[in-house]
Amino acid sequence: MIKREWIHAWLLLLPALVLLFGFTHIPAVQTFIDSFWSTPRGRRPSTFVGWDNYARMTADPVFLRVMTNNLIYAAITIPASIAISLWMALFVHRRIMGLGFLRMAYFTPTVLPLIAVANIWLFFYLPGFGLFDQIRGLFGLRPVNWIGQPSTALYSITAVTVWNQAGFFMIFFLAALQTIPENLREAAALEGTSRWTFFWRVTWPLIMPTTLFVSVNATINAFRMVDHVFVMTQGGPNNASALLLYYIYDQGFRFWDTAYAATLTVVMVVILAIIGIGQFFLLDRRVHYR
């Protein structure tokens, strides 16, 4: 009897397991293995090269460039998205006119696919005619080629990401704010607590679990969201706006250097794992009260 149940259980699990192993676990392990082998070219088969791919990577100036870019990109998008989404959530977490419209307006950028968002921003950034240059024109400033010059390309892309994901994170903060009982605010008001003090002494600690969740997501997104790079800059000019995942794509599917792409992928996974685990362990202790 029991054996039959087990067989049924495994049969029911099978489709999910096949998909999970076939498309996630096996490729991951394969990628790890591939990073120690050379790329097969023409008649030259793949050979075991040990750490060669990794050595090549550390000496690769483009890799260092994209890593730096990605770190800058993460260092801006993570705190900026959190700050802006929290600010928006605080703003719409009260009774004001047109509340429903405001909440929807803040959420809209998230509903749009990143590709569409990128196209909208492409127009904003258009030299001379774009929204930003038109505004600059009002003040008599000269046009800027926002995404076409190395000094601003990365930051232009960064802004798009923040705009795109802040509305999404706002929903989480809004939900968290709504779990804070109203009478805490009232109790604090009786003591003469200012809004500012109340935020830092009560609201901020109480929404910490959400902040952690959002920051983990923002971190993952910082290494994962590259759609707009394809649409807006293709990593240019001169790799100024290339991010790690974009570089992996370039190596793997434009130059077909699959071994090197595998190596870069392993590095990216390791980075994400370290950050993710670190965030949980570091913040976890200070986060849970209930």
Add this chain to the structure above:
Amino acid sequence: MAMNAMTSIDEQIAIAAAGLRLEGVRKAYDTAVALDNVTIDIPAGAFTVLLGPSGCGKSTLLRLIAGLDRPTSGKILLGGNDITRKPPAERDLSMVFQSYALFPHLTVAENIIFGLRVRRVDKAERWERLNRVARMMGLDGLLDRRPNQLSGGQQQRVALARAVISERPVCLMDEPLSNLDAKLRAEMRVEIRDLQQRLGLTMVYVTHDQVEAMTMADHIVVMNQGRVEQVARPRELYAAPETTFCARFIGTPPMNLISARDLPAYRHLPEGSLVGVRPEDMIVDGEGVEAVVEGVEYLGADQLIAARIGAAKIIVRQPARTGAPDAKVRLSWPAEATHLFDADGRRLH
């Protein structure tokens, strides 16, 4: 509890109490009128209980006094000053919320001194006051815990401590004991009453439990559907209810109200008048009005006899040793135990 050892530190928290006055206060929501023309005096240094059934506007009234809501019209005075438009922080009062409103991420100590920190009371004084209040409330060993590590009664005392440490002359409490079990509730009743008297606080205490009201109050404000029915001391309220609502609301079982038409001695009263008699004032003996006995409820020391006089159902309370009554009895009561009400439910004097 730890409150007994306290007498020595009472003098250190000497509070100059102030009285409250509400004048023609009205509070209307979109869907309902919660308070209508409420005018009451809440004397300084006294324990005033707001008593009434659910939804009668007790919490609304308390929140208006605290400044958490604004009245639609009317004035609120504290110690003679108009505070109707003042924000909560400037009203110099403390409040204990029904749900305690403790900060879940702060320890007991941090919860208690929250207000002092906000107001930048210096650290040495903060700790001194904390120690004093913690000892008074029996919270000594619990200062490092978080609220979720406390029992209901302990949380209650933290909420009280937070109100007491602010050393404000007026304290508002909204059904603070409603979450506690019967035994703890009885203990806390004594503790709160004790505290109020020792500190000389002006206390406004909301409850819908008449036992709480009767045992704790100096004055009871009976409310019904947003209106004040009567303001009286507990004994007066029981002895001379101003309205039929008060008569029925206070006392278990409640006062018997019998239509004057059913009682030969009161037929001369105008149409619709009611004669009220407390169950314990009724005497079963050979004379008086005839009543048909419908049942007996045995309570140990006493028994309750359910009977009917004409159309009116009544309850008679008598010592259980009297034994079971006959199917038909005659009831009488002393003249001074009779309460007369007119057709509008007002007391006739």
